[in-house]
Amino acid sequence: MKTTLDELLAFSTVVASGSISAAAQQLGQTASGISRALSRLEEKLDVTLLQRTTRRLELTEEGNAFLTQARRILASVEEAEEQMRVRRQTPAGRLRVNAAAPFVLHAVVPLIKGFRERYPNIELELHSSDQIIDLIEQRTDVAIRIGPLRDSTLHARSLGSSCLRVLASPAYLAAHGVPDGVQALHQHGLLGFTQPETLNQWPLRHEHGDSFSILPSLHASSGETLRQLALEGAGIVCLADFMTHLDRGRGDLVQILAEHTVEVRQPIHAVYYRNTALTSRITCFLDYLSSELSTMA
Structure with missing residues (x-):
């Protein structure tokens, strides 16, 4: 891959901020450095991404198409880095989990001993319900649902089937x-x-x-x-x-x-609201559950 992340970041920041000078200030670089990064990127791609005038910058058709992919790549890298930061932390605090009684009994309970040994500072609270619950109303952090998911504003993660x-x-x-x-x-x-x-x-x-x-x-x-x-x-x-x-x-x-x-x-999903304060606890629990579930699928 010829394109670098620094070049993608320079390009997307210029577009978002509206100018090379604003992007340079935002990224803590010089305007000439940002300009060179854009030139290298266009040279590598052999296309013009931005039309430059004395007053403004305007995306070309190719630039608009490339911007979508650039933003997606940068978002993926940011998410991967966040996951690594989460893993370096020591997760702690209460995590409330809800699932149907059979799933709690047969899939979750056998894993609790190993999970607590690995994450002793997470205080698990297990609740059983065979009905679809409202997470906020029931003060639940994560719910495990079996079968196809309904349309929802919740964040969902597949745990297997x-x-x-x-x-x-x-x-x-x-x-x-x-x-x-x-x-x-x-x-x-x-x-x-x-x-x-x-x-x-x-x-x-x-x-x-x-x-x-x-x-x-x-x-x-x-x-x-x-x-x-x-x-x-x-x-x-x-x-x-x-x-x-x-x-x-x-x-x-x-x-x-x-x-x-x-x-x-039957698909198995975890559903939860995005909550930065809970991210490390949720990630640790779902990573552990997902890896262990594969042995009983």
């Missing part, structure tokens, strides 16, 4: 048999959600499509309740991997109809 699988306990399968196809599920006890109804659309390929609408014989509002019912042999369930990876590892729940299962991954 988690597969959905159709599962049953060995005891249930021994008593009722293993379904030999998707339609055979009609003869089995199915465990489903009270709401939203979309959670009762299982990712199973059949003759009418890639989504199978179930009619549960037993409903529950909580995924954790459904998990416990499945472990007790009450029926067949469809749950995300982050809830069941240990159950499957131990053989307490086994996947069925794998050959009919369509890969559907």
Whole structure:
């Protein structure tokens, strides 16, 4: 890359400030130094970026197009430098985290010991809610949300995703048999959600499509309740991997109809308001959570 960051900065500052002298003052350089930087940049790009007159500077069409990219590059560098500054700090203070109860129990709680050992000065406060909450009203710094995000003014960061699988306990399968196809599920006890109804659309390929609408014989509002019912042999369930990876590892729940299962991954996001005072705490927590979640996706 021939262009330097100093040249990009000189160019964008001249445009923002309206003159070479104003840019020089803002950057703590000489006007001649800024002028030379602009000339070098135009020479390297082999285009004219600014039309210079005795009274003003005016962007050319090429200059306007290049300015957008220059600003984007400078913003990315600034963000990277800020992240490094955050990492050098010692994060401290209270961090309030909200997530659905199953996610807190199966994804967050197992990580708390390691997180606190690494960041002993962060005071975590965990709250569980299966409903979408108002962060300000609930005095929450970070909320973890599973599934597609709604339009929001919140800042969002992807933490990964988690597969959905159709599962049953060995005891249930021994008593009722293993379904030999998707339609055979009609003869089995199915465990489903009270709401939203979309959670009762299982990712199973059949003759009418890639989504199978179930009619549960037993409903529950909580995924954790459904998990416990499945472990007790009450029926067949469809749950995300982050809830069941240990159950499957131990053989307490086994996947069925794998050959009919369509890969559907539920996105996992952290949402929060931009708050400089909280930046280091939020960044540390989400970095740690993201790295650990990959092992249970």
